[in-house]
Amino acid sequence: MAEEESLVGKAVVQLGQSLNSSEEATIHAKAMVLCTEIMFVRYRLALGDEATSSGVDVSGKAERASQRVKSAIDSLEAARAAIRDFALSVAPALQLTESSEDRSVPVGEELLDTSNRPKSLKSLGNRAASAAPDVGDLWNSAADVVDKVILTPPTPPDISGAATNVPHFQVSETLPTGVAPQKIVGTIALSVAVAVKAGAVVADKIMTNVRKFFDRDTT
C-alpha cells in the first residue's frame, strides 16, 4: 500500500523533473541562439553583405540555424504546456485511480463505508502527502479527528453531488481535549466533502500545489 501511495507523488515529481529538464534544454537552446546570432554577425563582417563562400550562404545558414533553434524552443514550450495541461486534467484521476488495479471498491464508495472511512481517509491522506505535503497534513489531521469521534451520517451521501451536498455529522462527547468542536466539525465536514466529491476537493488543493511547484521550477 505504501508503494501505491507513493505513486502519485512520484508521478508529480517526474512530471516536475520533465519540466525542469525541458527548461534546461530551453536555456541551452537560448545559448545556441545567441551563438548562432554571433555567427551570423561575424560571418557578415568577414564576408560582407552576401556572406557567401564557395557558393555557400554562410551567414544565411547561421540565420536559418538560429530560426531552427527558436522553433525548437517553441516546441519545448509547447511540450511544457502540454505537460501542465496533462497534470491539471489527470491529477484528480491519478489521485483516485492510482491504486485502482488492486481495488475492488472505488475510492469514493470505500469512503462511504463508515467502518472503513478513517482508514480510507488516512490512506488518502498519505497519498495526498506524497503529492503535496500541505494537503497531506490537512488530510491526516482530518483523519485523526475522524478517528477520535463517532460519526453518524444522517442520510447516505450522494456521491454524485457537489460540495453543497455535504452530510452533517453528529460529534460525540468524547471530543479530543483542547480542540474547538467547531474546528473538529469543520475539519470533518471538509473530510466528508472530499469523500463525497470523490477526492475532487483535495485534488484541487493538490493541483494548486502542483501549479506552485511548476511555477517555481519554470519561472
Added chain:
Amino acid sequence: MSSIGEAKEQIASASEAAENAKTAAASADGSIVDALQALNEAAAGTGHPKVVAAVSSYRTAAKKLEEAVGLISEAQSAGDEYAAQLG
C-alpha cells in the same frame, strides 16, 4: 568587406561561436532526453493526448536542434574554408 586580418579574426570568432552552439545543442539534447525519460516514467502507457503531444513536441524540438546543428556545421565549414583561402 573586412581586411583579410579582420575577416580571419571574425571567422575565427564565428567558428568559436559555432562550437559553443554545438556544445549547447548537445546539452539541450541531453536535457530533452532527460525530459522525455521523466515524462515516460510519469505517464508511460497513459496514451493521454497531452502526453502524446508533449512527447511529439520534445521530439520536434530535438529534430529542430539537429537541423540547426547541421546548418551550423555547414556554415562553420564554409567559413573555415573561406578563411583558409584567405591565407
